[in-house]
Amino acid sequence: MNDHVTDPATDPATEAFVTHRNLLFTVAYEMLGSAADAEDVLQETWLRWVEVDLEQVRDQRAYLVRITTRQALNRLRALQRRKEAYVGPWLPEPLLTAPDVAEDVELSENLSLALMFVLETLSPIERAVFVLREVFDFGYDEIAAAIDKSPSAARQIAYRARQHVDARRPRTPVSREETRAALDSFQSALATGDLQGLLDVLAPDVVFVSDGGGFKLAALRPVVGAEKVLRYMAGSVEKAGGVFTSTPTMVNGNPGLILRVDGVIDGVLAFSVDNDLVTGLYYVRNPEKLTRVESETPLTSR
DSSP states (O other): OOOOOOOTTTOHHHHHHHHHHHHHHHHHHHHHSOHHHHHHHHHHHHHHHTTSOGGGOSOHHHHHHHHHHHHHHHHHHHHHHHHHTOSSOOOOOOOBOOHHHHHSHHHHHHHSHHHHHHHTTSOHHHHHHHIIIIITOOOHHHHHHHHTSOHHHHHHHHHHHHHHHHTTSOSSOOOHHHHHHHHHHHHHHHHHTOHHHHHHHEEEEEEEEEEOBTTBOOOSSOEESHHHHHHHHHHHHHHHOSOEEEEEEEETTEEEEEEEETTEEEEEEEEEEETTEEEEEEEEOOGGGOTTSSSOOOOOOO
16 A cells, blocks of 8 residues: 655645745845845744645735744844844845846835835834835735734834835935946946046935945945045955956846956945935945845745
């Protein structure tokens, strides 16, 4: 007599998890800003999902997102303690993304390092609610179930988080073409050492945020103002030595640059743009955060 063996390909729990895996990863990453932590959250989600009686689950996608959100909230609270001891500003881990992420305008805007840097200023519960509502368009009943609050409480948290974020991000969305044009001007000036060209593309109140994590030289606090940013960048290039090159790429669904010194990745530079000028530069140099910039990470809002 043959023992019955469940084929993972036809196992309903496995099938549902695999179907929604990219969404679950995107939810966890958007909440945490760390791919490694998002992967850990998915592992924890899987362990809880296989214990669920699927016959009692009406909406598998919503249920999986609920588990992921709860696990991500737990991880986010622990991560906050790590961030308090972090050397200098903490930037999200940049991800190399496929063109389809950029085509989802809302998703790419919310995945930008500029916005995710703003999300760092929210409390864990505010960030969870903002992500579920603004990025993934979940209803307040679903959000309430995920965070163990009432729908009205979820609505209030969402309103508060949105106000906080809106006060800190650009007033009007910027097209990819506008961002790309500003980036092209920036890259050209950087490549030729044209300091005036760089100054011309930087907004007067541009902010430069760098993350070395204590492993690489980086400013311990944001550098503000076009001339100060220019001086800091020129000094950094000089200290780096070697041959400095930049390559256009898609970071978190948005145009960015991979910077190399003598062919070795030094860091990833992401941008925020407004009125054809660069308003924010986000430079990730921490080697621990540069493991996902040479192969694409699939992200989705659906």
